[in-house]
Amino acid sequence: MTGSRWSEAAPGRRRGPELERAILDAALEQLSTVGWNALTMEGVAAGARTGKAAVYRRWPSKAELVVEVLRAGLPSLGEIEDHGSVREDLHRLCVRMRDVMRSRAGEALRAVLHECDHIHADRFRGVIWKGLHEPAQDLIRDLVERGIKRGDVRVDAAAPFVTDVIPAMFMYRAKVYGSEWEDPDIAELIDRVVVPMLRP
């Protein structure tokens, strides 16, 4: 393709999507190393081997750039295939949620939240909500409905408060205990709270 030939010939003059990717990568690198307060548009531009104007043309502020970095960097929860029991299905989901928060963007997100002011925190929390909690709730509802059909979940369990419990426990234990959600914690959550709550 012409694009890649051009890139090979002149690595400093990349096309749109490729340059955007380089900027986002450089910004995630900066976030992970120097953090939110010390991140600068100049530093990101330098990391991406481009000019400051190329960054500002796409993201008018540091906050908008960082929202995009976190949004684009957070792995998707994906689908959960049927493992034959609601216990196993929801266990897999919790492992995925934990892994999203342990991803490079997830770690950066938590560090940023620990460092930024309240107004920015609200925007960054929106990224967790849209990127993790909302899809998790949708998935949980699907898995609960699958369990109702299968017969290992009570028929009235596909309800809002019920689907909140797993994300609520993730948020609470992270805040209160600074928990990292090791595998035994996930097993406890599933066996002590989730499965009893859902059984027919």
Add this chain to the structure above:
Amino acid sequence: MTGSRWSEAAPGRRRGPELERAILDAALEQLSTVGWNALTMEGVAAGARTGKAAVYRRWPSKAELVVEVLRAGLPSLGEIEDHGSVREDLHRLCVRMRDVMRSRAGEALRAVLHECDHIHADRFRGVIWKGLHEPAQDLIRDLVERGIKRGDVRVDAAAPFVTDVIPAMFMYRAKVYGSEWEDPDIAELIDRVVVPMLRP
């Protein structure tokens, strides 16, 4: 008593505990009206009709004064008498938790958290933890154990993850939905999540 005669004679020269009370009242008044950022030790002293030195002598910084105001101002959860079922007992507990957060100090605490920086937020969250979540967890454990003895709670339910669920749901829904926990929300939490989770 000599103390009260003295106060009546010279209202501006109150004794220790009385003056402390006046300073804490004035500080809560300031927090509730102008908020954390605009609160000043001078303003608090003026509100308590005393001098700035009298405030600083007791609390060397604004943060320490505010921690004390919130700590002292948050109503206690108290005891929950036996209402004959775990459903009713935990329902009462949730109503109390909601009422603590709706108290004047509870509202001030939430407003302060929304306004202050991260380092202060950690200290103020400590007040919620010590003043609300920790006593709530202790009470929940007692009520669950009462239910086990009564026979309307499964015998292995008095466990850490289980006692986290109510405070976790309070925190999550407040953060994510800005929920004010109206009575029907509490009923949903109890009937959809808590009672199913605990039934034998």
